[in-house]
Each structure stands twice: as structure tokens, then as C-alpha cells.
Amino acid sequence: xxxxxxxxxxxxxxxxxxxxxxxxxxxxxxxxxxxxxxxxxxxxxxxxxxxxxxxxxxxxxxxxxxxxxxxxxxxxxxxxxxxxxxxxxxxxxxxxxxxxxxxxxxxxxxxxxxxxxxxxxxxxxxxxxxxxxxxxxxxxxxxxxxxxxxxxxxxxxxxxxxxxxxxxxxxxxxxxxxxxxxxxxxxxxxxxxxxxxxxxxxxxxxxxxxxxxxxxxxxxxxxxxxxxxxxxxxxxxxxxxxxxxxxxxxxxxxxxxxxxxxxxxxxxxxxxxxxxxxxxxxxxxxxxxxxxxxxxxxxxxxxxxxxxxxxxxxxxxxxxxxxxxxxxxxxxxxxxxxxxxxxxxxxxxxxxxxxxxxxxxxxxxxxxxxxxxxxxxxxxxxxxx
Amino acid sequence: xxxxxxxxxxxxxxxxxxxxxxxxxxxxxxxxxxxxxxxxxxxxxxxxxxxxxxxxxxxxxxxxxxxxxxxxxxxxxxxxxxxxxxxxxxxxxxxxxxxxxxxxxxxxxxxxxxxxxxxxxxxxxxxxxxxxxxxxxxxxxxxxxxxxxxxxxxxx
Numbered sequence: 041x042x043x044x045x046x047x048x049x050x051x052x053x054x055x056x057x058x059x060x061x062x063x064x065x066x067x068x069x070x071x072x073x074x075x076x077x078x079x080x081x082x083x084x085x086x087x088x089x090x091x092x093x094x095x096x097x098x099x100x101x102x103x104x105x106x107x108x109x110x111x112x113x114x115x116x117x118x119x120x121x122x123x124x125x126x127x128x129x130x131x132x133x134x135x136x137x138x139x140x141x142x143x144x145x146x147x148x149x150x151x152x153x154x155x156x157x158x159x160x161x162x163x164x165x166x167x168x169x170x171x172x173x174x175x176x177x178x179x180x181x182x183x184x185x186x187x188x189x190x191x192x193x194x195x196x197x198x199x200x201x202x203x204x205x206x207x208x209x210x211x212x213x214x215x216x217x218x219x220x221x222x223x224x225x226x227x228x229x230x231x232x233x234x235x236x237x238x239x240x241x242x243x244x245x246x247x248x249x250x251x252x253x254x255x256x257x258x259x260x261x262x263x264x265x266x267x268x269x270x271x272x273x274x275x276x277x278x279x280x281x282x283x284x285x286x287x288x289x290x291x292x293x294x295x296x297x298x299x300x301x302x303x304x305x306x307x308x309x310x311x312x313x314x315x316x317x318x319x320x321x322x323x324x325x326x327x328x329x330x331x332x333x334x335x336x337x338x339x340x341x342x343x344x345x346x347x348x349x350x351x352x353x354x355x356x357x358x359x360x361x362x363x364x365x366x367x368x369x370x371x372x373x374x375x376x377x378x379x380x381x382x383x384x385x386x387x388x389x390x391x392x393x394x395x396x397x398x399x400x401x402x403x404x405x406x407x408x409x410x411x412x413x414x415x416x417x418x419x420x421x422x423x424x425x
Numbered sequence: 426x427x428x429x430x431x432x433x434x435x436x437x438x439x440x441x442x443x444x445x446x447x448x449x450x451x452x453x454x455x456x457x458x459x460x461x462x463x464x465x466x467x468x469x470x471x472x473x474x475x476x477x478x479x480x481x482x483x484x485x486x487x488x489x490x491x492x493x494x495x496x497x498x499x500x501x502x503x504x505x506x507x508x509x510x511x512x513x514x515x516x517x518x519x520x521x522x523x524x525x526x527x528x529x530x531x532x533x534x535x536x537x538x539x540x541x542x543x544x545x546x547x548x549x550x551x552x553x554x555x556x557x558x559x560x561x562x563x564x565x566x567x568x569x570x571x572x573x574x575x576x577x578x579x580x581x
Contacts, residue, residue: 076531108535113495118535140535145490168532200534202487311522348521395521424528 077105080169080422087414089406100125101420104135104167116140122167126185135167138198150198153243157213157256158272159318160305162192170422173314173390175400178339178357179382180320184220184239189337189359189371190301190320191220191274193241194254208261215254218246221279222370239278239371250296252276256303268307275300278324280370297367298325314353316341324367332364343390351390358383374410382408397423461564462511464577465552470494470559475576481516483559485526486536491557499551499560500539507545511561514579549573 080101088094106120120136138152155166161181165172182188196217203210221240256272278297300323308315319338337360343353361368363379374380388402404416464480466472471491475483482488484498501508503520512523527538542548545566552558553572562570564578 076528078532106532108531108537110537116535116537138535142489145488163533164529166532168529171529171532395525 075105075107076425077103078168078170078422078424079103080420082175082418082420084416084418086416089408089414090412091410101169101422102167106136111139114142116142120167135193146202148200150200151196153193153195154198154215156190156192156194156254156274157198157215158190158192158254158274158301159256159303159320160268160270160307160316161318162190166192168424169420170396170398170424173343173351173353173400174341174355174386174388175402175418175420178318178337178355179384180337180339180357180359184241187372188239189322189368189373191239191241191252193243194218194252195241195243196251206262208259208263210260211256211258213256216251218242219250219252219276219278222367250277250279254301264308266308266310266313268305268309270303270305270307272303272305273301278367278370280366296326297370299323299367300325312345314341314343314345314351322365322367324365326366329364329366332366333362335359335361335365335368345392349392351392353386353388353390355386356383357386378409380409382406382410396425397421459510459514459581461581462507462514462561462579463564463567463575464515464559464561464579465549465567465570465573466576467552467554467556467558468572468574469556470574470576472576477515477577477579480559480577484516484539486530486538489536494557496557496559497555498539499548499555499558500541501548502541502543505543507561507563511579515561 081098082101083096083098085096086092086094101124103123104120105122106118108116108118110116117139118136119134119138122133122135123130124133125131134153136153136155138150138154140148140150142148155163157163159181161172161177165177169175179187180189181192183192184190194215194217196215199214201212218241221242223238223240252274253276254272254274256270258268258270260268276299278299280296302321302323303318305318306316317338317340319336321334321336323334324332337358339355339357341353341355343351345351359373359380359382361374361380363374363377365374368374368380369376383406385405385407386402388400390401391399393399398421400418400420400422402416402418402420404418405413406416407413464475466475471494479488483496484500489496500511503524509520512518512520516523518526530536531538540551542551542560545562548560548562549566549570552560553570558573559576560573561579567575
């Protein structure tokens with residue numbers, strides 16, 4: 041995810057930072073820590089659609105490095121860098137940097153930049169393509185700079201509480217931090233040809249002073265091992281800056297959207313079976329635009345692993361961005377006056393060569409009001425180290 | 426005459442064959458029987474005993490403190506027999522599943538996995554010198570153990 045000051049040109053300096061981290065972990069270092077990471081190579085073949093010609097080729101996925109270190113009995117830090125290609129060359133992003141203080145087994149506070157705790161997928165997998173069964177995330181959970189519509193990062197404070205009860209494990213997390221904004225090219229939004237807008241989590245500072253708060257309550261009942269149910273949400277103001285979405289004269293652009301995002305997630309994960317489901321609903325309230333319904337999205341995914349090696353899986357994901365929802369117009373997901381429904385049906389097989397490497401083969405059928413219907417095929421070799 | 430000689434030679438070998446078979450059988454039985462394991466803590470650790478569930482939560486990172494004392498679990502290098510036995514019998518997972526668990530956990534929320542040592546003597550020493558130390562050895566390896574206490578015995 042590339043935003044503001046967090047983006048740096050891919051330069052020897054970046055590699056030097058990574059190398060320094062690796063050297064620090066070398067024997068003989070006064071303070072050793074482990075450098076871990078994820079990476080993948082993905083090849084795909086996409087049919088032509090209404091807005092793009094057919095395309096095929098291979099690409100390097102995100103190369104993520106992360107470091108975790110216990111500074112003292114109660115203090116720990118976590119840092120994560122990602123090297124990725126936005127199209128030309130490579131950039132290095134500081135994805136996460138957080139320092140935490142554990143009061144005891146039940147309560148912990150962190151400060152820094154985090155993965156937003158909304159839903160299950162975002163915290164569980166994020167840049168770890170190898171951790172997820174499928175090649176990619178559900179499309180509506182993409183990163184902010186890849187047409188994502190969820191604020192998947194937050195800068196601020198994170199309170200985390202966990203309790204073991206006779207009924208099961210209960211966890212409650214709360215984040216408070218900089219509210220998001222939307223920036224981009226107004227002409228592109230109005231014409232609707234290329235989405236150049238971007239949801240920005242305001243990582244480098246909250247220029248509009250509006251904060252966002254997100255929270256998640258999750259329960260893992262003792263009676264059903266492997267089951268988890270979570271309810272989460274976020275409230276905040278999303279400021280739309282530098283965008284004149286009224287360029288075609290159909291919709292008055294809101295300067296600010298009062299947004300309430302609600303999420304319900306369910307996971308059932310055993311040694312072999314994995315079932316995931318999440319439902320998102322956006323309640324976007326603008327003083328300048330009215331007469332639109334709440335937009336929503338969901339996915340359901342299931343997989344079953346045979347012999348600890350082969351996992352056939354399937355996923356259905358769907359987004360319904362309502363007509364004139366100012367938030368979805370501003371992020372470039374819809375055009376003024378148009379509703380957009382998009383769904384993807386995925387079937388695939390994952391083969392775990394080793395617990396640190398897997399091959400994934402996928403077929404996807406896309407049905408989109410904007411782009412039309414088309415198919416995709418993909419192969420990914422993911423790994424962790 | 427020739428057949429008789431052959432039969433005589435086989436008869437002469439029979440006691441030896443029986444002895445070898447017996448030795449092989451006994452060695453197989455010895456391998457199949459698991460050794461008793463002992464979960465140990467530092468002698469000053471503020472716990473008297475632990476349940477298998479409590480030990481599991483410690484080695485999964487879910488329990489990190491005994492009061493104010495930071496718990497420091499000690500495990501073994503990859504492939505160690507005692508480690509595999511412990512994971513199978515107490516945590517009920519394979520080594521690969523356990524390592525995958527820690528990859529996910531560290532990525533999601535930070536923290537550090539159990540320290541890794543090479544031998545039972547190293548484990549005993551590490552637990553003895555760490556106030557919140559907790560580790561595991563076979564019961565037969567407890568001879569001469571220093572400042573450690575057994576808090577859980579995992580039977581054969």
C-alpha cells in the first residue's frame with residue numbers, strides 16, 4: 041500500500057535497510073532478531089472486457105519483510121516493509137510499525153501503524169499471500185491503492201483485550217486513529233475511464249483532524265473448536281479532497297462523508313476444513329447528497345485439505361455499490377447515477393509443496409456491470425521465509 | 426545324505442535365529458513405547474503445577490505472564506525427537522503445523538516463538554537461569570537437573 045510520505049522510490053537505500061536488518065540477525069550481533077517474510081510469483085490470463093483488452097503475463101507479488109522483537113518483558117515492536125511494483129520499477133513501503141505494551145495476559149496497548157481490525161481477512165492474511173488459501177484477496181478488500189474500498193490500515197492507538205471464559209475465548213479490540221480521505225484526479229472520476237482516486241488512510245498525518253474509531257468483538261466458543269464469530273465496525277468522517285466529482289453536473293460532491301462501516305465475519309477452521317464468510321455494509325451519510333441506499337459486499341469461501349497437501353477451494357464474492365452513493369463515486373467504484381454490481385466466482389486447487397511454499401491454480405468468472413463478463417485464470421507460487 | 430546334512434545345519438542355526446528374532450522384537454517394543462515427559466519450570470516460578478491445557482496455551486503464546494513474571498518457553502531445534510513427542514502428546518499438532526502457527530501469529534500480532542535449544546541439558550540450563558523459564562525433557566533426562574521443578578508429567 042503506497043501512501044504519501046510512506047512511499048519511497050526503490051533505491052539502494054531501501055535495500056540497505058533490508059540488508060542492515062538481515063545483518064543484525066546474523067550470529068555475533070549484540071541483539072539478534074529474526075527477519076521473516078512472504079513473497080509470490082503470479083501468472084494470469086485475463087479475457088478482454090468492456091474496459092480493457094485481453095492480457096496475460098507474470099508478475100512479482102508483494103515481497104513483505106517483517107521483524108518482531110521483544111524489547112523487554114512487557115514491550116515489543118513489529119515492523120513490516122513491502123517491496124512492490126506499481127507498474128514501473130519497485131517501491132518500498134513501510135506497511136506497519138507498532139510498539140506494544142502488554143499489561144498482562146489480558147490487555148495490551150499498541151501505538152503506530154496497523155492493519156485495521158475490521159473483519160477477519162484483513163488481520164489474518166493481509167500481505168501474506170502464502171497464508172491465504174487463494175491467490176488473492178476478495179476484490180473489495182484490496183489494498184487502498186489497488187482500488188480498495190476499505191481502510192485496511194490505520195495510524196493511532198490499538199487496545200486489545202482477551203479473556204478465556206468457560207464459554208470460550210472472547211477478544212475485544214479497539215483502534216482509534218487518523219480518519220481516511222479520498223484524493224485523486226477529478227477528471228478521471230467524472231469520465232469514469234480510469235480510476236485514479238485513492239482511499240488514503242492519512243498515514244503521514246491527519247490533515248483534516250477527523251478521527252476514525254474501529255472495534256471488533258470476536259468469540260471462539262469452547263463447544264465448537266475452530267469456530268470464530270466476529271462483529272466489527274468503524275465510524276469516522278471520510279474527507280474528499282482534490283476531487284470535483286460534480287464535473288458532469290449530475291451529483292453534488294460532498295466534502296465530507298459520515299461513514300459507519302459494519303462487518304460480520306464467521307470462520308470455521310479445523311485441521312482440514314476452512315470456511316470463511318464476511319459481510320460488509322457501508323452507511324455513508326452526506327449532507328449534500330441524498331436518496332441512495334446502503335452499499336454492501338460479502339464473500340463466502342470454503343476449502344478442504346487432503347493429506348496435508350492438496351486443497352480444492354471455491355469462493356464467491358460480491359459487491360453492490362448503490363447508485364449515487366457518494367463514497368463509491370469518490371473512490372472510483374461507480375459513476376454518478378449508476379449502480380454497480382460485481383461478483384467473482386472462483387474455483388481453485390492449492391498444493392502445499394512444503395509448509396513454506398505452495399502452488400495455487402485458479403479459474404475466475406467475473407460478472408461486472410461496468411466491465412462486463414469475462415474469465416480469468418491464474419497460477420501462483422507463494423512462499424514464506 | 427546331502428539332504429540330511431542340510432537339515433542338520435539349519436537345526437544348528439535355529440537357536441541363533443531365535444535369539445536374533447527375540448532381540449529384534451524387544452528393540453521394536455522399546456521403540457514403540459513412549460518415554461515419560463516432564464514439563465519443567467524455573468525453581469522460582471510462581472506456579473506449582475500446570476495442566477496440559479495451560480502448557481499448551483503457553484507454548485502457543487496465548488499465556489505470556491505468571492502474574493508479573495514474563496513466561497519464556499524453551500523448545501528445541503527443528504526435528505528434535507523430544508520436540509516432536511511434546512507437540513504430538515501435549516499440543517496435539519505436528520511440527521510443521523506448529524511452525525506454521527507461529528509464522529501466522531508473529532505476522533498478525535508480533536511476539537516471539539519459544540527459544541530453541543539443541544539438547545536436554547541446554548533446555549534444563551536455559552530454564553534454570555530464566556525466572557519465567559518453562560521447558561520439557563524426558564523424565565530420564567532429569568538426572569542432575571539444577572534449579573528447575575517439574576510441574577506436569579506426561580505419562581508413557
